[in-house]
Amino acid sequence: MAEPVITSPHAESKRPFLTEQRRSRITAYTFISPFFILFSIFGLYPIFFTFYLSFFKWDALNPMKFVGFKNYDLVTSDPTFWISFSNTLIMGLMGTVPQVMLALLLAVLLHSGMTKFKKTFRILYFMPNITSIVAVTLVFSTLFGNNGMINWMLNGLGLDSVAFNSGWWGVKIAISTMVMWRWTGYNAIIFLSGLQSIPMDLYESARIDGANRRQQLFSITLPLLKPFIIFVSLQSTIGALQLFTEPYVFLGQAGTGSTRQEGITMVTYLYSEAFRNGFFGTAAATAVMLFLVTILFSILNMLISRGSGGETGGKKA
């Protein structure tokens, strides 16, 4: 692109106005403008419009009709919304908490000097993340089938089969397993980069002071890893609240997606309100609530991470 050229004719004619500093500012603003232009149109404006829309009754065809808080009343009095809400939280917890801990463990194992074939392991662990969620869901739906491999293994261990594609907990276990499979390795890689950024001499001097491995873990590794832990758990939390594709594909065997109660999430609810039922107003209200919940959980996440960090700091002292 030739943005800077645009400024040249001015530069030649009006030298005192277009100083070198001004020119470089104009260039900088030009360079960053694509983001701000596109984001205003397809990001900022839609966000404000969603808030506005949540106070109207609208089917995207006929004129909008102001209804005040009625959409919020409608949504919060719909039992399906609350099921989607609790499903989102339950699957979010099931898919995120064990996953972050597992990723941390994997990263520590991968970081250890003992480990050979580090690069190969890293690639293998990262592989799940490159697959499409649709493909992952299709594969797991065979593994979690009634006569699928997981049930075969459970039977082999002397346990009863689980109805992974229709049971209340079965569906949730299946879906959170898919989430975990896809993201654990990715998060382990992020943690690994955090571990690599900790200077080795910190451990050396701790050892000289007679700290054992556990003390080193709690007073050096975890505190210094905190920014990474916050980043990963924040990202996982936000991702978990937006869960859509896995339940949509896993439960939607008619090719049309599904809002079955065992696996409906807030985004699936939003999607079906808007694009299946044509209730744009209640869908907008759902989107606003999703946003509020996201902010709430992000803050909660920060507070917990900060609190736990303080605790380890306290133990150290």
Added chain:
Amino acid sequence: MSTLRMFRKKPDDLGFFGKLGFYFLLILGALVSVFPFYWMFVVGTNDKGAVFHVPPLLTVGDQFFINFKRVLEKADFFQALGNSLFVSSMVTVSVVFFCTLAGYAFAKYEFPFKNALFVFVIATLIVPQQLGVLPTYVIMAKLHWIDSYKALIVPAMVNAFGIFWMRQYISSAVPTELIEAGRIDGGGHFRIFWNIAVPVITPAMATLGILNFMTVWNDFFWPLVVLKNKEHYTIQIALQQLFTTRDGLDYGMIMSATFTATLPLLIVFLLFSRWVIAGLTSGAIKS
């Protein structure tokens, strides 16, 4: 290396069984990561009943082309693959270009409100995509972009993550003196960017490109919302459409399609994996 010494000197050394457990965990994790890919291939190359085989079938069969033929009867598979390729490439080229430009400006220029604007860029990362999805849909309808690739490409042409990523890299990789030298020689701003900065930062651009390509390729929600006509489906929508109970689930067919759709990305990743992972581990969140 020094971790090795650290472990040996310790009184509570892992010992033989400790090491055994250590590798057991690592290898188990790797197997769990890779197994679904293998399983996809096993099911895709065996006949219809393979999924329900007891004990589970673990060997590769020879029915792949027969299964894949049924895919072609049910879906415009290669059309969908081509659509995905087109959309992903367009978005990726544009994202790499615009994010590099913006990242360069944030890293190497001084201008009023620079920090505030950058914080704003980062803040947009927290906003869920779904929050604005309805109005965006309405905008697309007004522009008559529903069911067109423009709806997929234009909103994705530049993103906050890419700007952040490129700024991080450019700040440390491009020496400011080099830019100043270029300016003294009378180079235009864009010329300096193109001839001096870009050659130095191609690795970061490539990593961003690959990451972005995978994200767009794997996107499901937004294509599902805006694409109506079968011929416009991206590969993800086409795959999901194969998953129907209307005539019994034909897993051999589904998995042969899934495998074929995953393969190109898998190859690209394995070729460039060192780049991608090294990029992720070096630039991800240092700030």
